Amino acid sequence: MTKLEAKNIVKYFKHDSHQLKALGGVNLEIDDGEFVCLVGPSGCGKSTFLRIVAGLETPDEGQILFDGKPVTATGPERIMVFQEGALFPWLRVQDNVEFGLKMAGIPKEERSQISKRYLDMMQLTKFANSYTYQLSTGMKQRVAIARALVMDPDVLLMDEPFAALDAQTRDLLLVEMQLIWEKTKKTILFVTHNVSEATVLGTKVAVFSNRPSKIKKLIPINYKRPRLAEDENLLPLQQDILSELRPEVKKG
Amino acid sequence: MKANIILKKIAFYIIIVAVWQAISMTNVWPSNIFPSPYEVGEDLAYTAADGSLFFGIGTSILRLLVGLAIAIGGGIVLGIFMARVEVVNQTIGSLVLGLQSIPSVAWVPLGILWFGLTDAGIIFVTAIGAIFAVTINTYTGVKNINPHFIEAARNMGAKGTQLVTSVLIPAAFPYMISGFKQGWAFAWRGVIGAELLFSFLGLGFLLNVGRQLNDVSQVIAIMLVIMIIGVVIDGVIFKRLEDKVMSRWGLR
Ligand SMILES: Nc1ncnc2c1ncn2[C@@H]1O[C@H](COP(=O)(O)OP(=O)(O)O)[C@@H](O)[C@H]1O
Numbered sequence: 001m002t003k004l005e006a007k008n009i010v011k012y013f014k015h016d017s018h019q020l021k022a023l024g025g026v027n028l029e030i031d032d033g034e035f036v037c038l039v040g041p042s043g044c045g046k047s048t049f050l051r052i053v054a055g056l057e058t059p060d061e062g063q064i065l066f067d068g069k070p071v072t073a074t075g076p077e078r079i080m081v082f083q084e085g086a087l088f089p090w091l092r093v094q095d096n097v098e099f100g101l102k103m104a105g106i107p108k109e110e111r112s113q114i115s116k117r118y119l120d121m122m123q124l125t126k127f128a129n130s131y132t133y134q135l136s137t138g139m140k141q142r143v144a145i146a147r148a149l150v151m152d153p154d155v156l157l158m159d160e161p162f163a164a165l166d167a168q169t170r171d172l173l174l175v176e177m178q179l180i181w182e183k184t185k186k187t188i189l190f191v192t193h194n195v196s197e198a199t200v201l202g203t204k205v206a207v208f209s210n211r212p213s214k215i216k217k218l219i220p221i222n223y224k225r226p227r228l229a230e231d232e233n234l235l236p237l238q239q240d241i242l243s244e245l246r247p248e249v250k251k252g
Numbered sequence: 253m254k255a256n257i258i259l260k261k262i263a264f265y266i267i268i269v270a271v272w273q274a275i276s277m278t279n280v281w282p283s284n285i286f287p288s289p290y291e292v293g294e295d296l297a298y299t300a301a302d303g304s305l306f307f308g309i310g311t312s313i314l315r316l317l318v319g320l321a322i323a324i325g326g327g328i329v330l331g332i333f334m335a336r337v338e339v340v341n342q343t344i345g346s347l348v349l350g351l352q353s354i355p356s357v358a359w360v361p362l363g364i365l366w367f368g369l370t371d372a373g374i375i376f377v378t379a380i381g382a383i384f385a386v387t388i389n390t391y392t393g394v395k396n397i398n399p400h401f402i403e404a405a406r407n408m409g410a411k412g413t414q415l416v417t418s419v420l421i422p423a424a425f426p427y428m429i430s431g432f433k434q435g436w437a438f439a440w441r442g443v444i445g446a447e448l449l450f451s452f453l454g455l456g457f458l459l460n461v462g463r464q465l466n467d468v469s470q471v472i473a474i475m476l477v478i479m480i481i482g483v484v485i486d487g488v489i490f491k492r493l494e495d496k497v498m499s500r501w502g503l504r
């Protein structure tokens with residue numbers, strides 16, 4: 001069943017004197033429960049596309065359909081996880097995780113019951129009372145993911161969430177992310193510039209062309225899970241993606 | 253603080269008092285013009301013993317607190333509106349910058365004309381002297397909020413006053429503290445200046461009484477009290493608040 005559909009998404013940005021056409025008609029259909037990784041040259045508009053899906057930005061042409069209905073604003077069914085997490089430094093970890101529930105007016109007791117589950121899942125229980133400055137970058141990303149999962153969204157939108165992590169932490173989170181996806185059955189859109197990350201996580205990898213960008217190729221990845229970053233069987237797929245990507249990066 | 257620095261400070265003040273005592277003992281100026289530290293201390297003890305000192309301190313601080321509370325409340329509201337509503341910034345914003353350049357005591361005539369020689373008049377002068385510093389710092393703080401904080405909050409369902417109280421104010425708080433600190437300094441100057449000119453109770457009034465009685469040691473004694481209160485509020489309350497916020501917000 002189709003969960004999300006991008007129909008001919010076009011987006012311009014004003015740059016002093018001229019208009020920059022960032023997205024030149026993006027078409028993408030995503031089924032319920034898919035894990036789609038978006039790769040593309042830097043500056044091609046991956047973040048912009050994700051923000052349009054989230055409803056944080058409006059397209060100049062085209063539309064996003066969620067369960068067949070056009071997206072016009074942000075909504076709790078589509079939750080974004082930002083690259084640096086965008087955690088609130090004035091709140092403890094638990095209060096960060098409960099933020100969306102609090103906004104929805106859910107009483108304290110119930111909030112902490114729900115957050116407990118996700119703090120547990122993300123191995124954050126010991127840090128529930130910490131402030132974000134006391135956490136490592138990896139821990140912060142876990143909090144950001146927990147904060148998004150608590151909203152129980154249909155779709156998770158993740159914008160290079162692992163880009164700032166060291167290799168070890170990233171490998172750990174790559175495995176956990178697969179387990180979370182299998183456990184929660186979320187539909188995930190995951191932007192990354194790391195091709196190996198894309199093949200480890202995705203059920204499909206969408207390759208963006210250079211600006212004005214479209215989706216150049218959609219590569220399905222059928223391989224057993226949990227996949228590990230160092231699995232050599234993924235290498236041919238990574239080569240495929242890179243060969244699509246290379247000419248685009250050169251154009252940029 | 254290091255013991256070494258404390259020792260230096262103590263030595264410095266002992267030297268100041270000793271030099272002061274030495275000058276007064278030369279009798280170059282008569283003691284009613286240049287009293288010795290001992291005489292000032294005596295005067296302080298006297299006004300403390302008859303309660304007038306503490307009544308003066310209490311009155312001034314109460315006016316300060318009420319005036320500052322009004323300034324903080326009003327300044328936050330005004331600052332947020334200026335930061336979030338462009339037309340408010342373009343109109344009221346320019347006026348605020350102009351008004352901020354008026355010294356607090358210049359509001360005294362207006363305070364007297366509007367409120368008479370009352371507490372309300374002094375509080376008016378105190379509040380208006382402080383409000384624009386709070387406004388401008390709040391404005392700057394809100395303008396400097398990481399836009400991802402606001403987007404993440406909106407995405408998780410925060411809107412309207414909820415967004416203001418749970419994101420805008422806490423996120424801008426480090427800047428707002430600077431505003432409170434400046435505001436407090438203006439308010440303290442404002443309250444003493446107003447009391448001096450209104451001549452209606454408080455430490456400023458005691459200063460004025462000292463002048464009218466040609467009692468130089470009382471004037472100096474009250475000035476010392478004003479200074480000490482200033483140092484204590486600055487160094488204890490604001491410094492602690494600032495340290496706490498800065499480390500909590502991960503700014504140091
Ligand atoms: N708010 C904005 N104003 C102007 N230009 C923007 C804005 N956001 C993005 N852009 C431009 O749009 C293009 C795509 O940006 P982005 O979506 O961040 O790319 P990516 O995430 O793929 O690196 C870039 O050239 C960028 O400079």
Ligand SMILES: [Mg+2]
Pocket residue numbers: 046047048
């Ligand atoms: Mg990006």
